[in-house]
Amino acid sequence: MKVFWSTFIATLWIGCASLAAQTASPSIEVSHAWTRATAGAAQTGAVYMTLKNVGKASDQLVSVSSPVAGMAELHATMKEGDVMKMQASPPIELKPDVAAELKPGGLHVMLMHLKSPLRQGEKIPVTLTFAAAPSITLEVPVRGPGALSDTD
Amino acid sequence: MTRKSTKISRRTASRARLAFGLTAVVLAAIGVAILLFGLGKAHAPVAGPSSQAQIGGPFELVDETGKTVTDRTYRGKWLLIYFGYTYCPDVCPTTLNTLGLALRDLGPAADAIQPLFITVDPQRDTPETLAGYTDAFDPRLIGLTGTPEQIANAAKAYRVYYRKAGEGDDYSVDHTSLIYVMDPEGRFVTFFGHDANAETMTAKLRQLLANPPKKGAPS
Numbered sequence: 001m002k003v004f005w006s007t008f009i010a011t012l013w014i015g016c017a018s019l020a021a022q023t024a025s026p027s028i029e030v031s032h033a034w035t036r037a038t039a040g041a042a043q044t045g046a047v048y049m050t051l052k053n054v055g056k057a058s059d060q061l062v063s064v065s066s067p068v069a070g071m072a073e074l075h076a077t078m079k080e081g082d083v084m085k086m087q088a089s090p091p092i093e094l095k096p097d098v099a100a101e102l103k104p105g106g107l108h109v110m111l112m113h114l115k116s117p118l119r120q121g122e123k124i125p126v127t128l129t130f131a132a133a134p135s136i137t138l139e140v141p142v143r144g145p146g147a148l149s150d151t152d
Numbered sequence: 153m154t155r156k157s158t159k160i161s162r163r164t165a166s167r168a169r170l171a172f173g174l175t176a177v178v179l180a181a182i183g184v185a186i187l188l189f190g191l192g193k194a195h196a197p198v199a200g201p202s203s204q205a206q207i208g209g210p211f212e213l214v215d216e217t218g219k220t221v222t223d224r225t226y227r228g229k230w231l232l233i234y235f236g237y238t239y240c241p242d243v244c245p246t247t248l249n250t251l252g253l254a255l256r257d258l259g260p261a262a263d264a265i266q267p268l269f270i271t272v273d274p275q276r277d278t279p280e281t282l283a284g285y286t287d288a289f290d291p292r293l294i295g296l297t298g299t300p301e302q303i304a305n306a307a308k309a310y311r312v313y314y315r316k317a318g319e320g321d322d323y324s325v326d327h328t329s330l331i332y333v334m335d336p337e338g339r340f341v342t343f344f345g346h347d348a349n350a351e352t353m354t355a356k357l358r359q360l361l362a363n364p365p366k367k368g369a370p371s
Contacts, residue, residue, distance in 0.1 A: 036245055039238070040284025046241035071322070077242045083313050084243045084346060085326040104246045105347070111241070112322055145288040146249025 027055040028094060028133045033140045034150035038117035045118050047109035047126055047140055048102045053094040060091040060131040068124045070113025077105055104148060118142045207340035209309035213296040216283035223338055229266040231334040235312045237273035237325050238285045243346060251331060252290035253350035254357060261361050267293045272314035272327045274303045335365050
């Protein structure tokens, strides 16, 4: 009987601990999110941000969406000599304690088929979907059409 | 006496030989230095896209108002030419913003400059599209489009590579991302890479504007 109770308590402990681990990790923090105002009648936009995995296990940013755009994708700009190329990016790896930067000239959220121009001073919702962590919806501030960072 | 004088004259001769040898070495060193620096100077601005003579040339395009323009339309002004497209969400706005900042930093000196944005996507970039787009970066920036052939010719003149990437309506265009600086006589002077910042650009342009090339001087 004594053995039964000690086993029962141990199982309960392990169960609680694993449950706690599941809720505490993985977890993603997003900072410095920003986008640019649409230049003229341009149909596309790019959203930039810094992602940090504060959990214990690796995760991935799998997809993105925004109600302001008919289509949103993870894109990467690549430099080959003096030629700049842009293409859809595979899911972005988020390793624990390593910041992934989405910034001009590199990774970005590409917004296509904008339903209306992005206006400076407004905020647009952008939802990030991760492989493990729960999805996050951000309110992304719109900077000037020629902004180079989230402080412009 | 004879022995002594012979000894002295021998010593003088050996000194003279030494002096001659040293002079020859110094002269040779100077010669090598002139050759190296001279060549270095001649080659310095050529680094990057090929040689000076091969960049730029005649083009015929359509401006934001629908008017046909050629390379001669802007003679007398320094040109800053960038090839890109309005559906480009990342690289083009970044580069054009830097260009706009540099123009504003230059103040009245920028009056001698005509910035041009030539599309590599004539299919989607109409004169009207370009008019609204370019004004967002600087009101002085003029967008140029044309038929696919006209764009191909202009790109060829500037040795610009561009290629449609992706399928359907959502294609992007891979393209050379450099800002070309042409002098008031239409000759290539230098270029800025896509990672040049506004300070570097302003400083270089200020220097160029203060020392304009002589008329008709070989480029």
